[in-house]
Amino acid sequence: MIDLRLSVKKWISIFKFLGLASVCCLLVVSCNSRPNATQTTTPSAVTNTRLSVGTTLKPRTLDPADNYELAGNNVMTSLSDRLYTYKLGTNDLEPQLATALPKISPDGLTYIIPLRQGVIFHDDTPFNAAAMAFSLNRFISNGGKPASLLSDVVQSVTASAEYELTIKLKTAFAAFPSLLAFPGMCAVSPKAYELGVGKFKPGTFVGTGPYKLVEFSPQLVKMDAFPKYWGTKPSNTGIDISILSNSANLYNTFIKGGVDVAYLAFSPDQVESLKQQANQKGWQALEEKSNVVTHMMLNVKQKPLDNVVVRQAIAALIDRSLITDRVYRKQAEALYSMIPSTFESYQPIFQTKYGDANIAKAKELLAQAGYNASNPLKLEVFYPATSTTREQIASLLREYVSQKLAGIVEIQPQAAESTAFFGDIGKGLYQIALLDWYPDFGDPDNYIQPFLGCIKGSEAGGCTEGASQSQGSFYYSDRMNKLIAQQRQAQNPEARQKIFTEIQELVATDVPAVPLVQTKDYAFAQKGVQGLQIDPILKLPLWQMSKG
Numbered sequence: 001m002i003d004l005r006l007s008v009k010k011w012i013s014i015f016k017f018l019g020l021a022s023v024c025c026l027l028v029v030s031c032n033s034r035p036n037a038t039q040t041t042t043p044s045a046v047t048n049t050r051l052s053v054g055t056t057l058k059p060r061t062l063d064p065a066d067n068y069e070l071a072g073n074n075v076m077t078s079l080s081d082r083l084y085t086y087k088l089g090t091n092d093l094e095p096q097l098a099t100a101l102p103k104i105s106p107d108g109l110t111y112i113i114p115l116r117q118g119v120i121f122h123d124d125t126p127f128n129a130a131a132m133a134f135s136l137n138r139f140i141s142n143g144g145k146p147a148s149l150l151s152d153v154v155q156s157v158t159a160s161a162e163y164e165l166t167i168k169l170k171t172a173f174a175a176f177p178s179l180l181a182f183p184g185m186c187a188v189s190p191k192a193y194e195l196g197v198g199k200f201k202p203g204t205f206v207g208t209g210p211y212k213l214v215e216f217s218p219q220l221v222k223m224d225a226f227p228k229y230w231g232t233k234p235s236n237t238g239i240d241i242s243i244l245s246n247s248a249n250l251y252n253t254f255i256k257g258g259v260d261v262a263y264l265a266f267s268p269d270q271v272e273s274l275k276q277q278a279n280q281k282g283w284q285a286l287e288e289k290s291n292v293v294t295h296m297m298l299n300v301k302q303k304p305l306d307n308v309v310v311r312q313a314i315a316a317l318i319d320r321s322l323i324t325d326r327v328y329r330k331q332a333e334a335l336y337s338m339i340p341s342t343f344e345s346y347q348p349i350f351q352t353k354y355g356d357a358n359i360a361k362a363k364e365l366l367a368q369a370g371y372n373a374s375n376p377l378k379l380e381v382f383y384p385a386t387s388t389t390r391e392q393i394a395s396l397l398r399e400y401v402s403q404k405l406a407g408i409v410e411i412q413p414q415a416a417e418s419t420a421f422f423g424d425i426g427k428g429l430y431q432i433a434l435l436d437w438y439p440d441f442g443d444p445d446n447y448i449q450p451f452l453g454c455i456k457g458s459e460a461g462g463c464t465e466g467a468s469q470s471q472g473s474f475y476y477s478d479r480m481n482k483l484i485a486q487q488r489q490a491q492n493p494e495a496r497q498k499i500f501t502e503i504q505e506l507v508a509t510d511v512p513a514v515p516l517v518q519t520k521d522y523a524f525a526q527k528g529v530q531g532l533q534i535d536p537i538l539k540l541p542l543w544q545m546s547k548g
Helices: 070-079 129-141 247-255 268-281 308-317 320-326 349-354 359-368 388-404 418-427 445-452 478-489 493-510
Strands: 010-018 022-031 050-055 084-086 093-095 110-114 154-161 164-169 211-216 220-225 238-243 261-263 284-298 332-334 377-384 409-416 432-437 456-458 462-465 513-525
Touching (some): 050 247, 070 211, 070 220, 129 154, 211 238, 247 268, 284 445, 308 349, 308 359, 308 377, 320 332, 349 493, 377 388, 377 418, 409 418, 418 432, 432 445, 445 478, 445 493, 478 493
Parallel strands (some): 050 261, 377 409, 377 432
Antiparallel strands (some): 084 093, 154 164, 261 513, 284 432, 284 513, 332 513
């Protein structure tokens, strides 16, 4: 905010054409993954082509110490290397700038990480442990938006040898290696950046990745393949990311052939339209389950949600199938835990305990709490005004309860300006808030601690400082805090799984939040584009794409 979780196939065909002159062309047919510790650093031949990618996601900054948005992460993943990355399509960690998974002390506080040699930054500065220590210390000390990800858990980062990094933690954190795969914790050149609060460079990027930044503007991010990259070279000569103003422009640009690939974000109707046209037009339409989830956060400090029976009644009345069908047009899956189903620790406990659209149970619980036709339960559901899907969820809930629980429950959707929504949710102004969650790293902890952990508070008064306060539920539980601490300290994967099971059961009993859906990701490519893939964590691996 884990458990320690790439092989590469290269097909190179060499064709010699003889005429009045000799021409030799090397063509990369496919490249399936980023380089890992076992890869050769021999350059791969590439097609002499650039690819254009269209998106509506506009990066605010490319400074890894200050970026905390998906738009920036998607770009930095291609420009950078981290100590660890993920096997494509999995939650499994693989070394990247490290050469092996860390050696961890018995108390879980000291991590010794061997580093790769022969790596250089885009400005020709050599990479070593001092440079990696500089990068992580800058992430902590410059005070950017994501700084707390490291500052909350790291005591010190030092170069213990020229190619060995030692990190000491404040408390044991089993998910720490996965945290080190967060895009912002990449290596940056010590010659190009400075240490110091607020000393950011939003429009530049100097890392060690397979691409080098050429241009960064509100409308375009241009990257060239880095010729001195230590690992397997990209399957293309560069990427041009066109940033469109809205999904309609992205849709129209793609269908007219203005971009080779279109990714994030389309409306559900646009996705359906592109899928239907794909066969006829020869487009590629890719659908993958994502790790993005949507929850309904319940403010346990506000009446009537301070009554756990009321919260349980809300959990029982939710119809997730209706939401996935009507709002997402089946482009999302029902979610029955705060942990998504892409993790082994997922337990559909809300389905087991409450079912879906269990109106009989909801009425029973509401009656127990004293609500009926003469004393209806009145609820306000807030969402950011810019989110069409969450607006539709809130409207659907109002329509649904008026039909199924007429006179007993009344729901009033409430739109809030986006900046105000995220600023006010931690102030306790909202009864119920609809939140989307984009994970920072691939571990179940990142779906639990950021929502349920609390630093200060009490069972009676709720959370006054901590994660649950900032996310709008104000939930405080001594038991939950202990379970979160235990899973963070547990180095044994099986022990962690058992703790996560207990955590999910406690959430379903106390109901500080109601999980709703887990979304799907969609990418579309023109005919002839090869190597298109969507990864739940790395998103769109640009380096393996080429044009046929």
